Amino acid sequence: MPLEEHRPPLEHGTLPSFAIVRYQAGQNEEAHPGVLRDGHVYPLDLEALGIGSLNEVFERWGELGVRVREAASDGGRPLEEVRLAAPVEPRQLLQTGANYRTHVIGLVVGHRSPDDPRPVEEVRDAAAKMMDERAAHGEPYFFIGLPQTVVASDGDLALPGFSDRHDWELELAAVIGKPAFRVSREEALEHVWGYTIVNDITTRDLVFRKDMPEIGTDWYRAKNSPGFNPTGPFAVPAEELPAPDKFQLRLDVNGETMQDATTDDLLFDLPALVSAASQTVPLLPGDLLLTGSPAGNGQARGTFLRSGDELVGSISGLGTQRFRCIEEAS
Structure with a gap:
């Protein structure tokens, strides 16, 4: 949109x-x-x-x-x-990166080199063309989370003391129904039971390995601290809900709206995600497939979670999750 x-x-x-x-x-x-x-x-x-x-x-x-x-x-x-x-007990947690068109374009613009002579609009147009090319000919980017990070959506989130750059990522998550292995895009939604809400918390300064830059990203350390995937509060069957490209997402932090998007901005839609993920590993009943985070993360603002922050996230038809950040017990 x-x-x-x-x-x-x-x-x-x-x-x-x-x-x-x-x-x-x-x-x-x-x-x-x-x-x-x-x-x-x-x-x-x-x-x-x-x-x-x-x-x-x-x-x-x-x-x-x-x-x-x-x-x-x-x-x-x-x-x-x-x-x-949490309304589900997944055996596998699959996460999708860089999957909202507007979000990725904003990241490209925000991270352009100070030496780049192009006007902002030219950079934005180039990023938009790059995203359209990726959507037409590229593939989704997946990584794996640990199922034990899936917790209730109304508890306190203890922020690990090893960093002060913990960030929010409100996401629509598909709940797998029938097992899916190497299914086509046309078959994919037959294997989705329904949907829930996940806030995929991320420690931003651990995403890239500074000691081994050639290795690239380290999603294990950045996304798998205890409680880093508040999930729910409800799991709603697909027949109760609109088409997957019709969901609206909103996240407020301390009463200020940070994320406000719809799933028609997904670079790869849900059938494409389910099909692509199933090409490598069988998706099992109850598994969660996160569809990516829209624009509005703290990283883009230079603002990160602090003890006492209150997060309220909603997705149309799926209810609302609320939780508060606290300091990690010493």
Whole structure:
């Protein structure tokens, strides 16, 4: 979407009408699978469904979806009476880099050499042409995160003390349903169960290895500290939602909107991402495929997360996640 095009602001706080959740009813309980309907959380009895894990719900949704929806009829609690965990337990976490056209163009302009004689608009036009060429003939850029970084979206985020350059990246994440291995672009969405929200926290000064510049990026250290992927609060099936290119994303930090974009700005759309990722490794039920971060990160502003910062992120149809940054315990 062009920067000058205006759209109505995304409202924080809107609940999906139906979603999968994982929740704790008591202080020290393990998280249980459940369903959200009309602001209430209902238990989901996996044993009664004849399955052993939430990932099987995603895999066998065509067979079990109606019965899962029927679970929202008895024993419900108001949402505010339970504590939500991350709604998924992925075995694999795949992340996509440099995938919002406007974001990448802005990075190219912002990082141009001081010796570059070209006017800013000429640099911007050249970057736009480069992105269009990449979209037409290039491939998505993936890296892998650790599943244990997937945590509840309403807890405190402890900022590691080894850096003061921790950044936010609100992202749409696809939840894989049927296993996908070397699927075509045309088949790809058949393997997506639904969607959730992830804030892919990044330690910017660890992205590039200063001691080994020839190696390039170090995503392991930059993106895998404890709690660096607040996820949820809900996982919503695809049939409840618009087409993947119609999502609106918004992130506020301390009440100031930092990211505001729509997924029609994706360089590689969701079918292209699922297909490309599946060419290398089988995607498994419950896995998360993050689609990339739109413009508005702290790096571009020279602003990074600090203890006490409050982040509120929403994606249309998927609800809102809220968490606060704290200092890491010494």
